[in-house]
Amino acid sequence: MNDPISRRDALATFAAGAAAVALTGRTSAQPPAPATPGGQPAASTLTLPPLPYDPGALEPNVDALTMTIHHDRHHKAYVDNANAALAGTALAGKSADDILAALATAELPDNKRNAIRNNVGGHANHSLFWSLMAPPGKGGGGAPAGPLADALKANFESFDAKEGFKDRFAAAGMQRFGSGWAWLLVMPDKSLKIRSTANQDSPLMGEKLAGCSGVPILCLDVWEHAYYLKHQNKRADYISAWWNVVNWPRVGELFAAATR
Ligand code: MN
Numbered sequence: 001m002n003d004p005i006s007r008r009d010a011l012a013t014f015a016a017g018a019a020a021v022a023l024t025g026r027t028s029a030q031p032p033a034p035a036t037p038g039g040q041p042a043a044s045t046l047t048l049p050p051l052p053y054d055p056g057a058l059e060p061n062v063d064a065l066t067m068t069i070h071h072d073r074h075h076k077a078y079v080d081n082a083n084a085a086l087a088g089t090a091l092a093g094k095s096a097d098d099i100l101a102a103l104a105t106a107e108l109p110d111n112k113r114n115a116i117r118n119n120v121g122g123h124a125n126h127s128l129f130w131s132l133m134a135p136p137g138k139g140g141g142g143a144p145a146g147p148l149a150d151a152l153k154a155n156f157e158s159f160d161a162k163e164g165f166k167d168r169f170a171a172a173g174m175q176r177f178g179s180g181w182a183w184l185l186v187m188p189d190k191s192l193k194i195r196s197t198a199n200q201d202s203p204l205m206g207e208k209l210a211g212c213s214g215v216p217i218l219c220l221d222v223w224e225h226a227y228y229l230k231h232q233n234k235r236a237d238y239i240s241a242w243w244n245v246v247n248w249p250r251v252g253e254l255f256a257a258a259t260r
Pocket of ligand 1: 070074126221223225226
């Protein structure tokens with residue numbers, strides 16, 4: 001479904017952005033686009049980062065068709081709609097994370113605030129989500145190590161025993177009615193919390209909009225578009241398979257950055 005040439009172009013264009021995500025786990029604004037033919041510099045816009053692996057690389061846990069549609073259509077639509085909503089507002093040109101942090105208090109018409117909330121939220125959430133998965137055996141699956149493993153044990157008693165971290169995180173995803181996300185958050189006191197948000201709300205939007213706050217270090221998309229082709233209505237099966245592709249080394253890096 002990907003035209004190889006446009007994919008290569010996308011890789012070249014977005015390499016800087018992908019590097020920024022890889023370093024910080026955060027989506028950042030891209031460098032300003034080249035001047036338009038009319039000579040006016042184009043405003044900096046949000047851009048679709050490439051998947052950091054082939055769409056089939058997470059098979060059989062996450063299927064290639066779901067990954068392709070999820071990234072190339074769903075995520076792209078969030079980016080396109082975000083840029084349309086941001087145009088002409090005070091938030092245009094800022095990084096996705098900065099937009100989400102400013103959203104609750106920015107002076108915006110309500111229809112703009114809602115469109116930005118849904119679409120910049122969707123862009124930021126998916127950008128983080130892709131970066132937190134990896135092919136099994138190549139960073140994906142297994143168990144966390146080091147300080148993150150210690151912190152999960154300290155906060156949730158166990159990583160994978162009954163009613164430990166994995167059970168509680170999966171329950172957050174299962175109990176989110178309709179569409180939304182499950183999150184593992186680092187709080188200001190460096191404790192870990194499991195929360196869920198509706199729709200495309202992000203903890204980076206803060207309590208007022210998202211109902212939770214903190215620094216996300218793991219997220220799980222529980223929208224039906226994330227699993228329906230392979231698992232139909234069986235969200236629990238999707239979550240079980242997803243554990244096999246969680247990029248724990250990357251989660252550990254985000255944990256280290258958030259607790260430094
Ligand atoms: Mn999604």
